[in-house]
Amino acid sequence: MRLTILGCYSATPRTMTNPSAQVLEMRGHLFLIDCGEGTQVELRRNKIKFSRINHIFISHLHGDHFFGLPGLVSTFRLLGRENPLHIHGPKGIKEAITLLLKLGDSWTNYPLHFHELTSKDPETLLKLPELEVSTLPLDHRIYTNGFLFKEKPKERSLDVEAARARGIDRAYFRKLKQGLNVPDREGKEVDHREVTLDPPPTKSYAYCSDTAYMEALIPQIKGVDVLYHESTFLKSEEHLCEPTKHSSARQAASIAKAAEVNHLILGHYSTRYKSLELFQEEASEYFGQTHLAEDGKVFDF
Amino acid sequence: MRLTILGCYSATPRTMTNPSAQVLEMRGHLFLIDCGEGTQVELRRNKIKFSRINHIFISHLHGDHFFGLPGLVSTFRLLGRENPLHIHGPKGIKEAITLLLKLGDSWTNYPLHFHELTSKDPETLLKLPELEVSTLPLDHRIYTNGFLFKEKPKERSLDVEAARARGIDRAYFRKLKQGLNVPDREGKEVDHREVTLDPPPTKSYAYCSDTAYMEALIPQIKGVDVLYHESTFLKSEEHLCEPTKHSSARQAASIAKAAEVNHLILGHYSTRYKSLELFQEEASEYFGQTHLAEDGKVFDF
Known part of the structure; x- marks a missing residue:
């Protein structure tokens, strides 16, 4: 299981920080999770083959999580893609992407399938022989889902x-x-x-961004290997979490601890802070196996 | 008159090449012309103050000319913009931007004015005491305008x-x-x-991208100081110009010569070519004062 962070900062893209996007490799499948502006360039920079991406999961329709999608969908066409592309995301995503393609008279020449989400309860999005993907409904300012990727057991x-x-x-x-x-x-x-x-143990990955502190998440992500949980703020700015529906590093670590996950990766940092180490320090007080997402960082689990 | 090239390559953004976007400074006004994906990052990289941009001109609705606009409009909001923003572009641009803002529940807190274009004849978009901006209808696969920026004479x-x-x-x-x-x-x-x-001579700038070779353009840009004319291809690939409605460097130079402009800037290069010098060499055979646009290059005229 390999996780490549393409972008892990909140709000707007800047010269040194990219908005949310990451690629999960699991059992030979590549999944793109969120797609902020500039994601296609980061895919190139990280030498990830575009043609291997067949499923894209969009957590919510704030710009920093999906404004890179129209360009990526267009680029797939220019690259001569033929395989179907599946886009899983909140209702409205189909209208947005198709409108932009229509305005440019740039229909894709490959099959583009939208799987629009509206449920506030967890649902399974994808069942493959090797793994399953399901939603983790989150608590944000607009309709938002995290995603849970779970390997199925291999044979003995x-x-x-x-x-x-x-x-x-x-x-x-x-x-x-x-x-x-x-x-x-x-x-x-x-x-x-x-x-x-016994077969090797199965791996699982939970992506939770963006969300306020949400205890209802704990049973759904119980015991996952790796939890990516947003930590926009530090606890010193925790008063901003409720109005913005974001979490602090402390809160992310509390969720990780209560859910007894193996590893916590922090991300979606506000750029107001001078150093990411502050996030690591804060979370580590509550949960030991804390890692920092950074643009371009690769995690092998 | 200062022109800052933020991006000058065709098709998709890549790690070393940005799609179309440029900033023209004329008589103290800053105009953003086209806004491919990543433009807001290039504005930062080139240290251009976001708050000084009050007018954005979009030539056409292909992604490489406007997929950076939703993100920029959102970032203006996050930066606390209060001044009105005027967006001039083809019909449909308002629907696209407002849909994306609506989906993210991210309305701007500053006045956003759309000026949608449908005319196939030149029209004046902006009249200020110091300058005027008008359209240059172009010949591309979809409805496209270039833009002509003309200073008004200063006082004696x-x-x-x-x-x-x-x-x-x-x-x-x-x-x-x-x-x-x-x-x-x-x-x-x-x-x-x-x-x-006599007052200092007035300056003028014509932006022509994307377009096939178009002789009807010549009288409209007659004698301008600076012509930016797309040259997606070299003459060796001129057979691709008609189906794609693009121009070669030779064709751009022929337009510059016939229109008796002072300077020609080439841009919108296909990334198929190994060296931009090939464009310079080809155009210079037909028109002496040929310059190459390059991402991050600043021209003072």
């Missing part, structure tokens, strides 16, 4: 020699890998655990 | 000592500066040229 690894020695016909190997008990040559049941090993 | 400079010596009452000084003849103390008419000097 079979010790072929051991299985043969135990007298199991190869016709049963597939069932063993699926964790089922099978008969040996004499028809006696063999516990699959005798000849298989 | 008065030699106050000479005027007094010639026996002219100071009540007449204003008329002299305006180029009118006035009476001396004895009532005898004085030729204003005896006591005034």
Whole structure:
């Protein structure tokens, strides 16, 4: 599981800071999450192949999370894309993108599918053999979802020699890998655990931006490997969190701790602060495994 | 007159090349012309004060000329802008920008005025005491205008000592500066040229992008000081000009020569070419005073 941060700052793009966008690689799939202005340039800078992106997830329709999308959709066309592109985002996103394409008389020559979201309850957006993606409804000024990416368990690894020695016909190997008990040559049941090993543990990633402190999130992200939680402010500016519906680093860390996640990544920083270290210090008081998102940073988990 | 090139490449933004956007400073006014994705970052990089921009001119609604506009309009709000902003561009631009603001529930707190263009004939968009801006209808795949910025003549400079010596009452000084003849103390008419000097010559700037080779443009831009004319291709790819409605460097130079402009600036280059020098060489064969636009380059005329 690899996470590439393309942008992790709030509000407007600046010369040294990009608005929200990141690429999650999971089981060979590349997912683009949010798409602030300049995302297509950051994809190039980070040498991410455009053609590998088939699903884009947009949390909400504030400009710093989706004003890069019209340009990216257009660029896919110029690059000769043929594969379908799926865009998952709040209702309205289809009207916006299609209007912009219509005004430029620039229809895509590849299939463009919009999956518009309106539900305030979690829903599954994508089911693949290897993983699932579902929404995490968040508490922001406008309708907003985070996204939960969960690998499905891989098959158990079979010790072929051991299985043969135990007298199991190869016709049963597939069932063993699926964790089922099978008969040996004499028809006696063999516990699959005798000849298989547990699959590697599954990974999961939760993207939560933008949101106010929200305890209802905790059970939904319980035990995920990696939580990206926005921390626009420090606790010294926590009075700004309620009116703007953002979180502080302290609040992000409290959520991470209560949800017993393995790693917390902070991001969506206000540019009012001189140093990101302040976010790390504050969050680490409450949750040890805290990491800082930075534009261009790659996390391998 | 100062022209700052923020971006001068065609198609998509890349790590080293920005799409169309430029700032013209004329008689103390700053005009933003086109606004490709990333323009607000380039404004910052070039240290141009956002608050000095009150008029934005958009040539056409292809993404590489206006996908930076929604973000810029939003950033003006975040910066606390209060002055009205005027956006001049093709019909549809108002619907696009207002839809994006509506989706983000991010109305501007400053007055935003759209001046939508539909005419295929030249029209005056802005009349200020010091200058005028009018359209240059162009020949592109969708409705497109160039823009002509023309200073109005300044007043003549008065030699106050000479005027007094010639026996002219100071009540007449204003008329002299305006180029009118006035009476001396004895009532005898004085030729204003005896006591005034010609004002500095007026400057003019024509922005022509995107367009196919278009001879009808020549009389409209006759004798301008500076012509920015797109040259997406070289003459070796001139067969692509007609289907895409773009121009070659040779064609841009032919227009400059026929219109007897003082300076030609080339831009809107296709990124297929390895070196911009090829554009300069080709155009210079036909027109001597050829300059190359480059991102971040500043021209003082």
